[in-house]
Amino acid sequence: MGMHKHTVVLIPGDGIGPEVTTAMQRVVAASGASVEWVPAEAGAGCIERFGTPLPRETIELIKEHKTAIKGPVTTPVGTGFRSVNVALRHALDLYANLRPVISIPGAGGRYDDVNLVIVRENTEDLYAGIEFEEGSSEALELIDFINEREKGSVAKDSGISIKPLSVSASRDIVEFAFDYAEQNGREHVTVVHKANIMKHSDGLFLRVAREVAADHGDIGFDDRIVDAFCMNMVVDPSQFDVVVLPNLYGDIASDLAAGLVGGLGLAPGANIGKAYAVFEAVHGSAPDIAGMNKANPTAQILSAAMMLDHLGEHVCADRIRAGVRAVYAKGECLTGDIVGSREGGKAPVTCIEFTEALASEIESLDTV
Numbered sequence: 039m040g041m042h043k044h045t046v047v048l049i050p051g052d053g054i055g056p057e058v059t060t061a062m063q064r065v066v067a068a069s070g071a072s073v074e075w076v077p078a079e080a081g082a083g084c085i086e087r088f089g090t091p092l093p094r095e096t097i098e099l100i101k102e103h104k105t106a107i108k109g110p111v112t113t114p115v116g117t118g119f120r121s122v123n124v125a126l127r128h129a130l131d132l133y134a135n136l137r138p139v140i141s142i143p144g145a146g147g148r149y150d151d152v153n154l155v156i157v158r159e160n161t162e163d164l165y166a167g168i169e170f171e172e173g174s175s176e177a178l179e180l181i182d183f184i185n186e187r188e189k190g191s192v193a194k195d196s197g198i199s200i201k202p203l204s205v206s207a208s209r210d211i212v213e214f215a216f217d218y219a220e221q222n223g224r225e226h227v228t229v230v231h232k233a234n235i236m237k238h239s240d241g242l243f244l245r246v247a248r249e250v251a252a253d254h255g256d257i258g259f260d261d262r263i264v265d266a267f268c269m270n271m272v273v274d275p276s277q278f279d280v281v282v283l284p285n286l287y288g289d290i291a292s293d294l295a296a297g298l299v300g301g302l303g304l305a306p307g308a309n310i311g312k313a314y315a316v317f318e319a320v321h322g323s324a325p326d327i328a329g330m331n332k333a334n335p336t337a338q339i340l341s342a343a344m345m346l347d348h349l350g351e352h353v354c355a356d357r358i359r360a361g362v363r364a365v366y367a368k369g370e371c372l373t374g375d376i377v378g379s380r381e382g383g384k385a386p387v388t389c390i391e392f393t394e395a396l397a398s399e400i401e402s403l404d405t406v
Contacts, residue, residue, distance in 0.1 A: 132310055
């Protein structure tokens with residue numbers, strides 16, 4: 039049992055967020071982990087009171103307690119606010135996005151033998167937000183600069199996005215991937231890139247990855263070109279262990295990987311920096327079913343298991359994962375998103391019924 043008391047900032051979010059985070063708290067308690075929750079707010083509901091979807095107080099609480107878990111948050115469209123997730127990454131320097139992708143037999147995924155971890159760089163690449171609008175004076179100036187130096191010919195009516203990849207950020211993310219592998223009994227790291235075409239950005243990423251790999255000789259290492267990697271993932275995802283990618287490819291590949299094992303409803307995630315970590319389900323806030331007790335809290339619950347691992351509570355984390363596998367394998371108590379894809383299956387259960395079935399499964403593990 040986890041004897042150490044941990045304080046964790048809890049951001050319920052909006053839409054189905056409060057339902058799935060309540061479920062998650064129940065399951066964490068069942069696992070035996072000792073967590074004191076510190077409630078905080080983020081999301082569209084904060085704008086009227088705080089003038090922002092991410093109040094300063096919330097950031098300060100995370101800085102104080104170091105670890106947070108959040109439910110899904112709606113980003114209000116067309117209001118000029120950037121997403122809460124992007125703002126959190128920026129404010130706390132959460133440079134690593136961590137997405138384990140593990141098959142859960144009975145969850146309706148296409149594969150039963152996937153057990154890989156996607157490590158995505160979170161701060162730069164084409165997501166750095168350095169853009170020049172088509173027809174703007176800056177875009178035209180940049181196009182002239184490129185054309186004059188005979189670096190290639192860029193059409194005058196181009197919009198331009200800049201893709202910076204730095205040695206420092208590349209080293210940080212690849213080091214993170216190798217450290218994660220070593221600490222979690224993983225044996226191999228694959229770096230994904232397009233260095234054959236983008237020699238000075240992806241080429242740099244690959245070069246740095248090879249340097250880092252040389253310092254971690256106990257862990258296997260290879261590299262894949264991103265298009266071939268996507269094909270390999272679909273043909274046989276079981277060949278991958280830890281995969282590290284720049285921001286854009288990591289975004290695409292992590293959703294692709296989730297799709298192979300049953301979709302985003304089962305996908306946990308984390309954004310981790312050198313000082314702070316924020317854990318979250320990857321899926322959205324599903325406003326269409328909010329408050330209806332229909333949501334599947336599995337992704338939020340598996341994110342909590344990742345959080346417990348991060349806090350050193352590996353036994354409690356493993357207990358949660360074992361409980362999830364058992365509930366899905368039995369197939370008696372599953373939510374509508376899972377049951378709906380089956381022929382002649384059981385009727386779906388509510389979010390609360392699923393949570394109670396899972397909690398009692400976890401509590402019974404102690405007697406085994």
